[in-house]
Amino acid sequence: MKALLDNDVFFAALVRSHPSHALSRRWLDKVKPSGWGIASETYLAAVRLLMNPKVMGSGALTSAAALTVVETELSGPHPGLVIVAPKRPARALLEKATGHRQIMDTWLVQIARDTGYKLATHDAGTLTEWPEHTLRVG
């Protein structure tokens, strides 16, 4: 089963100080041979976080460095794909969101569903709401 990583899992795998780093890194290294990818939204979220001093302190990366980090992670012996949503947002899914923070998670669930992936996440709410389209990390 191919894994589409959500924002938190992908960022956690990259940054050692993330509380879920060890778990995410180990899990990602293990699943890569089965196929994996990130949505373009996750790609950009990682770049934004890596450039943000509130997250990275004085070590916030330049855009060039952040892009290099993401592209290097996507390369290697088991390269990941950057998935662009093939369909427009589906009202039937998105209207199930009960708050603004769930919109992006639900959108990633839709992208996973529409592309034959499962969304890999730490988020208990997403896992409970969409068990058929999600994977628990760990």
Added chain:
Amino acid sequence: MGKPDPGEDGDEQPSHSEWSLDRNPIRHKTIFMKTTLDLPDDIAQVLRLESARRGGRKAASLTSLVSHAVRKTYGAPAAKKPRIDLTPGRVVISAAADAPKLTPALINGALYD
């Protein structure tokens, strides 16, 4: 050079060999290092003029002028920069020493700021 300006306590300006960072030791807290510097005349003159330019020794004491110059010249210790292992397919970033403790709330907040 004419008569030296009176010091901030009204005392006469000392000769350069008496200029020291601890002229007013009562002001120093124990965390400060007390020391004595022999300053060349030209440096002492620069400090006097700069102090006067900034409004006198109450506004710009010798200690503050020297401290500022030392910080500017030698700088504060550099923050530890992040270390990035760019192995293809396996990137790991060790954050800078001053990076905040990451929490889901902080990350979510950063994504929405």
